[in-house]
Structures are given as C-alpha cells and as structure tokens.
Amino acid sequence: MARETVECLRQNGLEVIVDLEHAMDAWCGRVENGATADEALAGQMRAYLLKMAGQCVEQGVSRVVVCDTTGGATPEEVAEAIAGLRKALPEGKFGFHGHTDRGFGVANTRAAVLAGAVHVQGTLIGTGERCGNVNLTTVVGSMQVRGEAEFVPAERLAGLTGLAHAAYGAFSLDVPHGQPIVGAGAFGTWAGMHGSSEKKNKGAYLWCDPSVVGATPAIGVNGMSGRANVVLLSEALGVALTSAQAQGLMNENQAMIEGGGFTASEESFRLACMKVVGTLPNFFAIRSWRLSDELDETGGRFVQAFMTLSVGERVVVTSRAEGAGPVDALTKALRGELEKWYPELAQMKLGRFSVTAIDVSANDTASYVRVTVSFNADGHEPWITAGVSSDMNQAALMAIVDGFHYWMMEKGGSRERGRREEGVGTTS
Numbered sequence: 001m002a003r004e005t006v007e008c009l010r011q012n013g014l015e016v017i018v019d020l021e022h023a024m025d026a027w028c029g030r031v032e033n034g035a036t037a038d039e040a041l042a043g044q045m046r047a048y049l050l051k052m053a054g055q056c057v058e059q060g061v062s063r064v065v066v067c068d069t070t071g072g073a074t075p076e077e078v079a080e081a082i083a084g085l086r087k088a089l090p091e092g093k094f095g096f097h098g099h100t101d102r103g104f105g106v107a108n109t110r111a112a113v114l115a116g117a118v119h120v121q122g123t124l125i126g127t128g129e130r131c132g133n134v135n136l137t138t139v140v141g142s143m144q145v146r147g148e149a150e151f152v153p154a155e156r157l158a159g160l161t162g163l164a165h166a167a168y169g170a171f172s173l174d175v176p177h178g179q180p181i182v183g184a185g186a187f188g189t190w191a192g193m194h195g196s197s198e199k200k201n202k203g204a205y206l207w208c209d210p211s212v213v214g215a216t217p218a219i220g221v222n223g224m225s226g227r228a229n230v231v232l233l234s235e236a237l238g239v240a241l242t243s244a245q246a247q248g249l250m251n252e253n254q255a256m257i258e259g260g261g262f263t264a265s266e267e268s269f270r271l272a273c274m275k276v277v278g279t280l281p282n283f284f285a286i287r288s289w290r291l292s293d294e295l296d297e298t299g300g301r302f303v304q305a306f307m308t309l310s311v312g313e314r315v316v317v318t319s320r321a322e323g324a325g326p327v328d329a330l331t332k333a334l335r336g337e338l339e340k341w342y343p344e345l346a347q348m349k350l351g352r353f354s355v356t357a358i359d360v361s362a363n364d365t366a367s368y369v370r371v372t373v374s375f376n377a378d379g380h381e382p383w384i385t386a387g388v389s390s391d392m393n394q395a396a397l398m399a400i401v402d403g404f405h406y407w408m409m410e411k412g413g414s415r416e417r418g419r420r421e422e423g424v425g426t427t428s
C-alpha cells in the first residue's frame with residue numbers, strides 16, 4: 001500500500017515526504033501508553049521501521065520523517081534514531097516531527113537536527129494535538145540565533161516575534177507571557193535586582209540580543225519589583241519618575257502591581273506615571289458609578305449603569321445606559337456622555353477582553369481579578385490596557401478608562417476645547 005501510494009505520487013510528478021507515524025515508538029520498542037514491548041516485539045517493531053524507511057528511500061522520496069507521535073521520546077533517543085537510520089540508509093534524507101507532551105519537543109527537534117535531520121515539522125506557535133506540536137518559533141529562533149541551523153535567511157529572523165504575535169492574534173489567543181523568544185517575558189526582567197543591574201550591565205541576564213528576533217528588552221513591574229524597576233520602566237517609557245515618585249506610584253497602585261496589571265499593560269503603567277508627575281491632561285474622571293442588574297422569574301435580564309463624570313476642570317455630568325451585561329452598560333454610559341466632548345472616541349472600538357482571577361485559593365471570591373482589554377482604531381496599532389481590583393466591573397472600568405485616555409492622548413484631546421466652547425452642557 002505504501003509502495004503503491006509513493007509510486008503513484010512520484011509518477012504524477014509530486015515531491016513525496018513520508019511521515020512515519022509512531023516511528024520513535026517503533027525505534028524504542030514502546031506500545032500503548034508508552035509501555036515497553038517484550039524483546040521479540042521490540043525487535044519486530046524496529047525491523048519494520050527500518051524496512052519501511054528503506055523502501056521509501058529506495059523509491060526516492062524526498063524526506064522520510066521520523067514522528068514522535070506520542071511526544072514520549074527523549075533527545076538522546078531521537079539522536080540515536082536519526083543517527084541509526086542515517087547509518088542504515090546513507091542515501092536517505094530524514095526529518096523529524098515532534099510533540100510537546102513531555103516538554104521535550106523543542107529539545108528533541110534540536111537533537112534530530114544536530115544528528116543530521118534536514119527537515120523539521122511543527123506548528124508556528126505550537127498549537128496541535130494534546131500539548132501541541134513543536135513550537136516552530138522556539139525551534140527556529142533558539143537554534144538559528146546560536147548558529148545551530150539555518151531555517152530562514154538571516155535577515156528574516158527579525159520578523160519572528162511579529163509573525164508569532166500575528167499568529168496568536170489570528171487564533172484570538174494571548175501571547176503566553178513566558179513563551180520563549182516571542183513572549184512578553186522572554187527578554188523582560190521583573191526582579192528589582194535584575195532591573196538595576198540591567199542598567200549597569202546591559203544584557204547580563206539575556207541569552208541573546210533581543211533585536212535579532214525582533215523583540216525589545218522589557219523592564220517590568222510586578223509584586224517582585226522594587227523602586228528601581230519602576231524608575232527604569234518609567235524612564236524607558238519617557239515619563240521618568242524620581243525615586244520618591246516611584247514610591248508614590250507603588251503605594252497608590254498596589255493592586256495593579258500585585259495583580260500583574262502593569263505586566264499585562266505598559267500603557268496602563270505609562271498613564272499611571274503621567275498621573276504621578278501631573279502630565280496626564282484632565283480629560284475626564286469617574287466620580288461615582290452604580291449598577292443595577294436584575295434577573296426576573298422568566299429569565300429576562302435588565303442591566304443598567306449610572307455614572308457621574310467630571311469632564312475637564314469644572315463640568316459635572318451624569319449618564320445612564322442599558323447594556324447586555326455590566327461592563328457593556330458601564331462602557332455605554334461612559335461613551336454616551338464622553339463622545340459629546342471627545343468625538344474622536346467614536347473612532348475606537350473595544351476588542352478582546354480577558355479576565356484572570358488571581359490567587360483564588362488564598363482569597364476565594366474576594367481575590368483580585370485582572371482584566372485586560374485590547375482596543376482598535378482604523379489605521380492604528382491595537383493597544384492594551386489593564387485593571388486590577390477585587391471587583392471585576394471596577395477592574396474592567398479601570399482598563400477601559402485607561403484605553404480612553406490613551407486614545408485621547410493620541411488624538412491630542414483637541415476637540416474637547418471646541419466642544420466646551422460650543423456649550424455642550426450637563427445632560428442626564
């Protein structure tokens with residue numbers, strides 16, 4: 001059957017790459033659930049693998065791919081299998097197909113390449129069955145940066161981070177913070193000690209120059225960071241804080257820092273710095289808000305938000321809106337009034353919304369909730385803001401307010417004065 005299939009494809013002028021499923025199990029003598037086969041069966045399995053691989057090579061396939069279908073192999077086993085097959089079939093060209101089940105996928109792929117495999121299979125960001133196929137951004141970045149293989153032309157490597165982020169976006173996935181090479185944490189430091197040493201000795205805690213893979217080194221602020229990180233990050237974002245101002249920011253934003261809000265959004269951190277140094281224009285502030293959320297016996301739901309806002313220095317307005325849920329109602333109440341003063345807000349949309357409960361086991365339902373919100377506007381890069389509170393609606397509102405402020409800063413808030421001159425007043 002395999003012979004006829006390969007023959008037919010070759011006769012039709014196609015390049016043939018044969019994936020030998022379970023090849024690593026056959027090489028290692030492993031059966032269901034990774035159990036070890038008895039000696040006789042193990043011998044038969046390896047002999048069959050060699051026979052099939054030999055047949056493929058003889059038929060001139062372009063690659064024979066050794067699959068670690070269960071993700072159960074080790075780098076040592078993979079190196080031995082590739083070397084063994086190459087020795088038995090010197091004419092053959094081999095590839096490797098790995099999975100991440102034991103956490104060895106990338107190490108196994110690397111072992112295969114170093115043992116002479118000329119082809120690797122995986123998925124761009126490691127999506128796939130169970131724990132996923134091998135993450136190619138990790139394989140390509142980690143091996144090529146160190147000169148262990150060349151997968152893409154050298155000048156293209158700098159596109160790796162952008163490509164990965166686009167792929168996560170296409171799947172509506174957040175980029176995992178700790179994802180090697182392409183994650184926000186990949187070249188970041190949150191520990192205060194590392195932050196201050198990074199200033200003196202750049203790159204001391206990094207395995208490669210981030211720019212090679214299109215990444216930017218980050219100094220982050222979370223519960224483990226000290227004032228040094230707050231100062232460094234504020235400098236990097238162009239809103240330099242003094243040590244005392246940094247302490248002020250930390251005191252005022254304890255929940256955001258402990259809940260990873262500033263790790264999730266540099267933009268929210270930048271706005272917090274601007275508040276501390278007094279450079280954030282007084283566009284608007286929420287003075288109070290109230291939600292009414294009713295579910296009646298027939299399953300009908302009625303949610304409305306009430307809000308009192310100050311706009312600019314003096315004007316106080318109230319607003320009310322209904323929504324599909326609390327966050328929707330709050331956002332509509334906010335927009336309903338603010339768009340009269342800042343029409344540019346109509347150009348931006350809320351995109352993805354993600355909610356993370358933090359340390360639930362310690363605090364049960366009173367634990368912090370972190371909400372991150374991404375915003376879009378035509379012709380502008382999306383931006384992400386975050387809020388942390390023990391109340392989900394409040395956390396969402398913090399993120400939304402930051403998102404609005406960001407956009408107003410971008411647009412210069414120029415229309416605001418005009419509207420005020422036209423005499424747009426209090427409404428309810």
Ligand SMILES: [Zn+2]
Pocket residue numbers: 067068069097098099133
């Ligand atoms: Zn597979």
